Amino acid sequence: MENDTLYPITTKELADKKAALAPKNLEAWRNFSKTVFEAGALDEKTKQLIAVAVAHVTQCPYCIRSHSKYAMRKGASKEEIMEAIWVAAEMRAGAAYAHATIAMDEMEKH
Template sequence: MDNTDMFPNTTRELAEKKAALAPQNIEAWRNFSKTVFQAGALDEKTKQLIAVAVAHVTQCPYCIRAHTPQAMRKGASKEEIMEAIWVASEMRAGAAYAHATLAMEEMEKHS
């Protein structure tokens, strides 16, 4: 299945065009991103594993493609990446189940 219509490939040219439309914003974004992923209380590998997991929850194909290899470059194994994805999956499923409480409440109101 080809998803290029829904998720076009990113190119340097497209990135530069987007940056030119809001140069101060992209500069702030780049500085923010660089700062967030620097080692701190969490090491860079852990931060990239978090990014991979969150990318799966937010379902951002660009983020998945960007952070998966970055996690590997920071030392994450394939097993660690997959485990992070499973944690994300459980959290997303758990949230759906937890929100069933809202549906239960509404059903009780309308019984």
């Protein structure tokens, strides 16, 4: 089957195939993920908002969809999610500018 999209649709069949290739790793990953997103010093909503921001920085479309949905399920408003995305945008842009110091350092050598 030809797929004309950049990112394939996730299906149970694909998930099952991935799981079968490394079941112990997947089980460990699921346990790790479950533990990370449990309430602790940070509540679950805050953790999901962080995940939304990070998903935008890493540009993972699957993560963006998943964590946006979970953030709303944990009580985040659309405005909070958008604000988290803007924080991610600022951090990504800020990192690009901050790394200009590396280019400046190299340019100064020549």
